[in-house]
Amino acid sequence: MRKNTIHIIDSPYYEHIYGSKEMSQVFDSRRRYQRWLDIESTLAKVQADLGIIPREAAEEINKKAKLELLDEDFIRKQLALTGHSLMPLLKAVQKVCDKGLGEYIHYGPTTQDIQDTSAVLELRDATNIIAKGLIETEKLLLPLAEKYASFPMVGRTHNQHGLPITLGLKFAGWAAEIRRDIERLKDMSKRLFVIMLHGGTGTMAGLGDKSYETVEALAAALKLKMPATGWGSSRDSFAEYQNVLGVICGTVSRISNEIYQLSRTEINELHEPLGTEYVGSSTMAHKRNAEKCAMNVAVCRIVINNASLGMQSMMSEHERDTRAWRIDWHSLAESSVMTARALETLNNIVSGLDINENAIVANLEKLRGLLFSEAVMFYLAEKLGKLTAHEAVHGAAMRAQKEGLHFKEALLQDPKISGHVTADELDHIMEYSRHIGTSVRQVTDVINVAKALSTTDKELSA
Template structure:
């Protein structure tokens, strides 16, 4: 019977919604046909295309009606990226109507505008999933608003924070991603219709009116001037989606690190039957967090490709067009698949509260060194208090003793603090600063 390998192929970066629905061959051709049909309608409105022919072009605007053999043969014989669609589209229209397809346009008018329509579809999907992820994280931040855990700097235990505070920093970063998306819509989703070198020479005085009607029909903004050789909008698009991948990658990296056996505070959700290792049966590996972290790094390489497309020669340059479609599809699929993983991970993330409490005690009170220093600074001044507590802290580390124990044995401390005051000073919930306030400010209170 043999082995077919069916089902082994993973979607592009795990993208389901974007890869096939947006960048599948049928939708790619359909978007080109949509632009051609809208162009015929706009030109009909200004009297350039007879109404009956414009109507037929719009009526036949469906990729399902095309003869794929006609398309493939035209693509093969012409070696031109658009001629396959144009000839196949013309073949399903009357001879007279077919002559008005692509009237006054150049290839890049159609390909750029169709690409923008595809990118907008992908953008909408990514934006929706980003908002859904934010909602999940906001719920987690509120749930763990007051759960005290250790904050770390440079991978070392530092001072107490709350888990809600940590998650709120993730949300705040996502909010800026969403702000960039909102601001970018106006700049990025702009159509292209300007003719061979961008001057609208083929339509002359009718050009601006046709352009306006065309883009109104497609719900796109109109550019002030052609952008055949200026690709900053597409670089911005790539950057905005890469920033989302990077933000989510940071979240994944946090969980990846905190799932370490020695830390064990957060973890990818576990279900019976889930296998972490083929040779070590005990392993629960952080696969989902690791994939997020890796994808955040991949995103940065796609920004580099987008930047390479900013340098073009003269009024049009096909070399850029040989690069752009690949990294644009890739960043869209990457963002889509990455967000799917994030939604799964954070929807069922484990929070190990007992281990979080245990980890607060590992340094035997050293995490309260700043609290003690700031209290003694009221008496000795900040610099002298730092020297005093530094001396106690280094002794505690060297002798493997509790900071509180050494502080109570030092008259410079006990002259100003009772044992009860020192005890209260060294409670983790008493030194989380305004962590809960910041949770409320970012994640809300309900």
């Protein structure tokens, strides 16, 4: 029988909305304990190689530091009794080691060394998963951008129809932002994936005369970098991770929300894909609600807000402050799991995106030619001057909206304008394909930038 759950990301009913099985495995409690034990075992090997502890001790520790060999009831009881997060685990290993060789486990480091190094390893795995999701999003968006590079649609500003853009340009804008998020992960990784093994106050004194050799060897074994100094009370790298996730979820929520908005009944241009068993409403059977998009925005808002927790954990005191890094235990895991979920959901949406081309074309004509106000103004500016032309076109536009006229009709009826432009000239001006600006070139540029930068994407899985 499944254990009762409290957090929504672990809910057996709603984890498909809030949680990611792949990411949850990274932060699984048992896996975390084993990761701590693995770091201790690797440290013992390093210290044996350097002649710091007996080889026999390192071998025994590596043999017995397996969670399945330990008395978990003992660990739980000791956690409650001691209030210490690591000592019960170490004592459990000591109990199963023969010849008293368990005395050599955790020989020199402090608790936070093990737990922070473990957290870095968790975040490395988490970053790989998030990067994989972002790269998949980009791969889904770029073909759509290319396919619709010159397909005109309404560009909207302040929730109103503005000027024509292309659907491909919209997709390209999303893809460009996703690519920037991928590059942020690469840049962040240079600072984040470093070891922590500097002891109680950061001097490495507990590791003895071979402290640097020990830390450097352990870092190499774990494939982490050696920092210039300890960072027990410096939480900036973890805060950066959470802020980068906040930015990523800002991107994901923007895309999800845009699809959500464009699925409105009166717009009807983009829709998330529907399953065969989809139900939009318990009462209104006709509803086609953008449920996945809506939930994605909600999930992303949690991650965005968690970024502030990362910043708060930076406010630590002196050389060590448990209050700071205990916050990370909550927010790092939650943000990672929810970001992975948001990307999984977004990729599901984009991979089956329902594009209503007929509605996109029809919406271009909703303002009956008014989308060409700027183009007409610049055409007339050559004859009337820019400010005079703007005033005249503005008057015709207001009259067209008030009296329900087509913009072309209002222009030709205006005595300030009619003598300077013919019906045929207006027909020529009012071709949507003539007013998409550099949309096609921008799409091409986005594709080329993505291709060039993707050559170093392998850094994220190294």
